[in-house]
Amino acid sequence: TLKNLLRQGDTAVLEYREVLRAIEKQEAIKDIHRQAGGDPQRLRQLLGEAGHFREVQEFDKEDLDRRGKEATIRKTDADARESKIETTIKQIERHASMLAEVEKNPSLWPHVRRMIIMEDDTPEQTAASIPEEYDPNFVKMTIAKGLTYAQQLEQELGRVKFAHEQKAEAERLHLAREKFAQGKWATDLTRGIPVKTVPGANRPPPP
Structure with a gap:
C-alpha cells in the first residue's frame, strides 16, 4: 500500500x-x-x-593496558637488578669464606684460586690479577676488600628495594584512581547521564 x-x-x-x-x-x-x-x-x-x-574511553582503556604492561616490565627489570646484587653479595661472601679456609690451610690455595677464576665474568683478567703462589697478605687484603664491598652492596640493595617499592605503590595508586574515575565516567555514559568533562583531562603524568 x-x-x-x-x-x-x-x-x-x-x-x-x-x-x-x-x-x-x-x-x-x-x-x-x-x-x-x-x-x-x-x-x-x-x-x-x-x-x-566514547573514543576517549577507548583511548584510556588502551592507555591503561599499555601502562600496566610497562609497569610489569619495569618490575621484572627491577627484580632482575635486585637478584643480580643479591647473587653478587652471596658470591663475595662465599669467596671470603673460602679464602678464610686458605688462611688456615694454605695448601688449598690452588683449588680456591681456580674456583674464583672460573666463577668470575672475566676469568682471564681475574687470573692475571691473582698470584699463582699463596700470598697471605693478598688473601687477607682480598677478604677485607670483599667484605667491605659486600656491605656497600647490602646498603645499595636496601635503597634499590625501597625505591622500587615506593615507585610500584605510587604507580598502583595512580592507575587505581584513573580506573575508578574512568569506570564512573563510563557508567554515567551508559546510563545517559550528561557528561561535560573528560576524566583526567588535567591529570598529572604517571609517577
Whole structure:
C-alpha cells in the first residue's frame, strides 16, 4: 500500500542519514588524529573537546593496558637488578669464606684460586690479577676488600628495594584512581547521564 511504501521510504531516509552521520564522525575523528600529530595526550584532549567521549574511553582503556604492561616490565627489570646484587653479595661472601679456609690451610690455595677464576665474568683478567703462589697478605687484603664491598652492596640493595617499592605503590595508586574515575565516567555514559568533562583531562603524568 501507499502507506507502507511511504513508511519504507522514511526508514530508508533515516538509515541514509545514520550512514551520513557515521561517515561525518569518522572524517572528524581522522581530522582530529591529523591535528594531534602523533601526540597521544593531544589526541585525547582534542577528542574530549569535540565531544567524542566514547573514543576517549577507548583511548584510556588502551592507555591503561599499555601502562600496566610497562609497569610489569619495569618490575621484572627491577627484580632482575635486585637478584643480580643479591647473587653478587652471596658470591663475595662465599669467596671470603673460602679464602678464610686458605688462611688456615694454605695448601688449598690452588683449588680456591681456580674456583674464583672460573666463577668470575672475566676469568682471564681475574687470573692475571691473582698470584699463582699463596700470598697471605693478598688473601687477607682480598677478604677485607670483599667484605667491605659486600656491605656497600647490602646498603645499595636496601635503597634499590625501597625505591622500587615506593615507585610500584605510587604507580598502583595512580592507575587505581584513573580506573575508578574512568569506570564512573563510563557508567554515567551508559546510563545517559550528561557528561561535560573528560576524566583526567588535567591529570598529572604517571609517577
